[in-house]
Amino acid sequence: QGQLVESGGGLVQAGGSLRLSCAASGRTFSSLAMGWFRQAPGKEREFVAAISWSGGSTFYADSVKGRFTISRGNAENTVYLQMNSLKPEDTAVYYCAASPAGATVWEGVYDYWGQGTQVTVSS
Secondary structure: OOEEEEEOOEEEEOOOOEEEEEEEEOOOOOOOEEEEEEEOOOOOOEEEEEEOOOOOOEEEOOOOOOOEEEEEEOOOOEEEEEEOOOOHHHOEEEEEEEEOOOOOOOHHHOOEEOOOEEEEEEO
16 A cells, blocks of 8 residues: 655745645555645645656646746655745645556546645645
């Protein structure tokens, strides 16, 4: 059984930055693609970013492209999401997830999910 634990969320002013971390334990996730999703109050969960198992390919939602960067440290079994130029509309609970089917926007193929970390951006 594997487990994902997110950290790094918090309250930040618009224009600020946060770095989310997702630590994996219980199994090796280095062979799995990883993704970040988010869910704002009253809205469905949406794709944010994904990274291939090697780190060689990354994908972003249009809404975060150019502002967010996903990366991974396989030796540390950790995935990161660097978020810059944050906007109030980025406010959401952010989840990391692991996919055996490659890096994709489709959350249905992600087998492992963390509990989420709250990000709040004030205007």
